[in-house]
Amino acid sequence: MIRMSDKSTIPFGPQHPVLPEPIHLKLVVEDEKVVEAYPSFGFVHRGLEMLVQKKDFNQMVYVVDHICGICSAMHGQAYCQAVEELIGIDVPERAKYLRVVWAELHRIHSHLLWFGLLADAFGFENLFMLSWRIREKIMDILEATAGNRVIISVNIVGGVRRDIDTEQAKWLLDELKEVEEGLKELEKIVKNNYTIKQRTVGIGVLSKDDAYMFGAVGPTLRGSGVPIDMRTTGYAAYGNLDFEPVVETDGDTYARTIVRVREMFQSIDLVKQAINKMPEGEINVKVKPNLPAGEVITRVEQPRGEVFYYIKSSGGKNLDRLRIRTPTFANLASLLHMLPGSTLADVPVLVLTIDPCISCTER
Amino acid sequence: MGLKEFVEKSFKKSPWVLHYNCSSCNGCDIEILACMTPLYDMERFGMVNVGNPKHADILVVTGTVNHKNKEVLKNIYDQMPEPKVVVAVGVCAATGGIFREAYNVLGGIDKVIPVDVYVPGCPAKPEAIIDGLYKAAEILKEKYEKMGKAEEVLK
Ligand code: SF4
Numbered sequence: 047m048i049r050m051s052d053k054s055t056i057p058f059g060p061q062h063p064v065l066p067e068p069i070h071l072k073l074v075v076e077d078e079k080v081v082e083a084y085p086s087f088g089f090v091h092r093g094l095e096m097l098v099q100k101k102d103f104n105q106m107v108y109v110v111d112h113i114c115g116i117c118s119a120m121h122g123q124a125y126c127q128a129v130e131e132l133i134g135i136d137v138p139e140r141a142k143y144l145r146v147v148w149a150e151l152h153r154i155h156s157h158l159l160w161f162g163l164l165a166d167a168f169g170f171e172n173l174f175m176l177s178w179r180i181r182e183k184i185m186d187i188l189e190a191t192a193g194n195r196v197i198i199s200v201n202i203v204g205g206v207r208r209d210i211d212t213e214q215a216k217w218l219l220d221e222l223k224e225v226e227e228g229l230k231e232l233e234k235i236v237k238n239n240y241t242i243k244q245r246t247v248g249i250g251v252l253s254k255d256d257a258y259m260f261g262a263v264g265p266t267l268r269g270s271g272v273p274i275d276m277r278t279t280g281y282a283a284y285g286n287l288d289f290e291p292v293v294e295t296d297g298d299t300y301a302r303t304i305v306r307v308r309e310m311f312q313s314i315d316l317v318k319q320a321i322n323k324m325p326e327g328e329i330n331v332k333v334k335p336n337l338p339a340g341e342v343i344t345r346v347e348q349p350r351g352e353v354f355y356y357i358k359s360s361g362g363k364n365l366d367r368l369r370i371r372t373p374t375f376a377n378l379a380s381l382l383h384m385l386p387g388s389t390l391a392d393v394p395v396l397v398l399t400i401d402p403c404i405s406c407t408e409r
Numbered sequence: 410m411g412l413k414e415f416v417e418k419s420f421k422k423s424p425w426v427l428h429y430n431c432s433s434c435n436g437c438d439i440e441i442l443a444c445m446t447p448l449y450d451m452e453r454f455g456m457v458n459v460g461n462p463k464h465a466d467i468l469v470v471t472g473t474v475n476h477k478n479k480e481v482l483k484n485i486y487d488q489m490p491e492p493k494v495v496v497a498v499g500v501c502a503a504t505g506g507i508f509r510e511a512y513n514v515l516g517g518i519d520k521v522i523p524v525d526v527y528v529p530g531c532p533a534k535p536e537a538i539i540d541g542l543y544k545a546a547e548i549l550k551e552k553y554e555k556m557g558k559a560e561e562v563l564k
Contacts, residue, residue, distance in 0.1 A: 088477040090432040093511040115436025178446035196436040196532045
């Protein structure tokens with residue numbers, strides 16, 4: 047009998063039920079095993095870095111906010127910190143704490159969103175609904191404090207554009223208590239549920255050395271036991287807050303899930319600390335309309351890991367160059383390392399395990 | 410109820426929705442997903458999110474069109490069976506929005522496929538999206554009835 051080659055090629059994406067975003071993977075499979083994976087990109091490329099030539103540096107804040115809807119506040123924050131460093135202005139203390147509050151709220155909503163999608167990827171529809179129900183509380187807080195649910199655009203060069211007054215802060219903390227209750231419930235499910243363990247324990251193992259070698263960032267890296275977290279560099283007000291990077295050592299999807307669940311509790315704690323320590327005062331300072339010449343890099347910890355901003359200016363209103371390296375880009379190498387050898391049914395879980403954000407990556 | 414009426418009723422009362430992210434910023438996509446979750450619950454209008462274009466009646470598109478994904482979008486649209494309705498969610502699906510001036514952006518999705526309902530907002534609020542989908546379901550009904558008439562004429 048003549049056999050055809052055992053290998054077949056399966057396209058995964060760009061339009062795929064488990065992916066809210068278009069990414070295309072060409073999977074070469076042998077029976078049920080994936081032997082090779084080739085990614086293809088560019089479905090979301092818009093060319094935002096080039097927009098610096100058309101928009102001035104203040105308008106650019108809103109453009110970088112729209113790089114990604116999930117971690118928009120942190121993109122704005124990273125960009126503003128870079129420009130502020132270039133100009134050499136000191137942001138008021140209160141603005142720094144406010145930035146922490148919004149950034150951490152974003153981290154909670156991003157992790158909850160991811161958790162829902164992961165549950166959906168292995169068919170646990172109910173858990174998807176549960177985690178998104180908790181997430182709606184965070185969206186309410188964002189809407190009440192910043193005026194919009196998803197893209198809140200709170201950062202401006204020189205500070206933030208909205209304040210959180212005492213009354214609102216009290217309400218915020220009350221709401222967060224409810225979120226915390228919900229998260230405890232969620233944590234119980236993650237720790238005890240048979241289905242979740244079957245689908246995540248031992249799936250997509252990334253050893254400590256591999257994670258480091260492939261340049262992984264964020265929960266992907268910390269799930270493999272490397273305690274690197276950009277917040278420990280003390281940007282914004284993180285230097286005055288008390289926290290430790292969350293680390294797990296197993297390096298599989300389950301470990302990364304636990305990292306993210308623990309980070310949500312950490313974020314709630316950070317919001318509480320920031321609100322309690324927040325000094326009174328101004329929330330932004332005036333900025334001169336022209337930039338000095340120079341280049342600056344900044345790094346900020348996003349929900350998915352470290353984002354890297356580079357800006358270059360030779361004076362004037364517009365920047366010359368803006369370069370962004372996003373966390374998903376850094377994690378893709380690890381993903382392509384994890385895919386070969388897995389079964390086809392695990393591919394959605396593996397793709398989601400790095401929490402891919404394609405809009406960020408392709409800009 | 411005969412089979413024909415049954416099919417007709419389930420078609421009108423329960424349109425299936427396919428979501429495609431062209432090149433959006435995710436903002437509108439997560440709001441569409443939020444529509445399916447308990448707080449907004451789009452399923453009370455019988456709308457179910459599906460992953461296969463061949464099962465879908467309503468195509469929900471977010472984001473702008475670029476040179477790479479215009480073919481994907483056209484392909485998905487062509488695979489959907491008639492009658493079909495397209496909903497453009499967010500300003501960038503309508504006109505290009507904030508990305509309009511970027512070099513790889515062609516503009517709104519109506520450059521590539523016909524659009525029936527535009528939902529404004531950046532990002533569009535879940536309430537607005539549900540409203541848009543409800544309108545889309547009504548347009549779908551109209552299109553379906555027109556198609557039925559055409560069939561009768563052809564007989
Ligand atoms: S309309 Fe706004 S929020 Fe929606 S995808 Fe476009 S840029 Fe993002």
